[in-house]
Amino acid sequence: MQTIWDGIVQAIQLLLQGNPEMLQITLLSLGVSGLATAVSLLFGLPLGTWLALGRFPGRQFVLSLVNTGMALPPVVVGLWVSIFLWRSGPLGDLRLIYTPTAIVIAQVVIAAPVVTGLTVSALQQLDPRLRLQLLGLGASRWQMTAALWREARLPLLAALMAGFGSVISEVGASMMVGGNIRHHTRVLTTAIVLETNKGNFGLAIALGLLLLLIAYLVNMFLTWVQQKNRPQRGQ
Amino acid sequence: MFGNKNLFKIFALVALLAVLLAGCKPAPKNPNIILATTTSTQDSGLLDVLIPIFEEDTGYVVQTVAVGTGEALKMGEQGNADVLLVHAPASEVTFMDNGFGSERYLVMHNDFIIVGPPADPAGIRGAATAAEALGKIATAGAIFISRGDDSGTHKAELKLWKTAGVAHEGEWYQESGQGMGATLTIASEKGAYTLTDRATYLANKANYALEILVEGDTVLLNVYHVIVVNPEKWPEINLAGAQAFAQFMIDADTQAKIGEFGVDKYGQPLFYPDADKTDADLGLP
Missing domain, CATH: 3.40.190.10 (Periplasmic binding protein-like II)
Structure with a gap:
């Protein structure tokens, strides 16, 4: 009990003092996971839309792959991204292993299926007659898609939050492909593992609180965007 | 589902197993030992050789937590481990001076x-x-x-x-x-x-x-000691188990096995047994 209490007290002291290294780790986490989420959106939104609206052979199969991908274990992603990026691997010449870019790549692999899968379900929840109506009104394919995205913006933002949540909190892949190198690839989750291993529970708890705080702030912002122009009933 | 004959066979099997298990060494009262050690000993594979022998001989079950020496010592300080196998002599001396360990023996070096x-x-x-x-x-x-x-x-x-x-x-x-x-x-x-x-x-x-x-x-030089966590600080630790493990590590047979470990594979031992030496022999204070 004493350890827990000491840890929390020390954590709060550390957070109040602030220190450049904690700040740098936090910014790196935010940057890497933010970029990974953005890239996932770039892949996931079109792919999810195509899967939700398209009719083509093998669609169900691809959909089942995406849904499986939503539960992809980060360590497995870490393993495969490492195998590809190691100097002996097929992409070894890019010299990306143990760089922040490597973490972004791994996190995109983790977040993209989440964004894709949730985009599919967001768009499929819309009334199918809406599509027909839009097309009937003479909308082009692109205009229709844009209108559907607009209509489904609340669940689409939820997809984005879920994607961000899955990567900001993952540790396995970041540790394996990033290497947890101080000042280079150390992010909040890997720093927490390290400080716990060193027995610095106070610092570990402080970093954990920071992680929660970031997750909260980012989601609060997205929720604000989401709820700001919520479609009004009866409009 | 089962005929009488089958049922009998199952009973016989269960009885046989029970007799076999009971025939082994009497199981210690508290069979679980938590060993906090360093990643180096774990990664080398030495513990995978030694621990099964210890478990076989004594009936204890060793739960190995492989961490840095820093955390291993911390685990000892907080009573989260029963016995430590670590290699940071200066920190270990402080650990002993502060009364967190009751016994400490030189085991080996690499x-x-x-x-x-x-x-x-x-x-x-x-x-x-x-x-x-x-x-x-x-x-x-x-x-x-x-x-x-x-x-x-x-x-x-x-x-x-x-x-x-x-x-x-x-x-x-x-x-x-x-x-x-x-x-x-x-x-x-x-x-x-x-x-x-x-x-x-x-x-x-x-x-x-x-x-x-x-x-x-x-x-x-990288010197390993085994440390029994002090039961006066943490009465709930498994003292008998920790002592048994410490004695096992400095036992002549175990020491011989430590000296042989890795020779077949690498042509040279990975660890050198030191239980018969003193800290001073290895240039430690």
């Missing part, structure tokens, strides 16, 4: 080596002392990967920089914050230098593009 890429950009190959090698690495600004995890190896490394009187700061000095195996992989991938225990390096040598560049300096 040694640290400085490994690096075969091309050896800093030209440290064959340097007479570790200090000289580290000086060259710093001057050349060649990448050096430090464990940076407060482990025994990390502490030893920091001490070496200090003894060498070389500042270890700059873009070339990087901390992995991970275990020895992961750190060697990173050094190998980055074409960097690192300090490692010989055992971990030899055990996975084929996986690394790294060569032994500096070895043999007396400051590179």
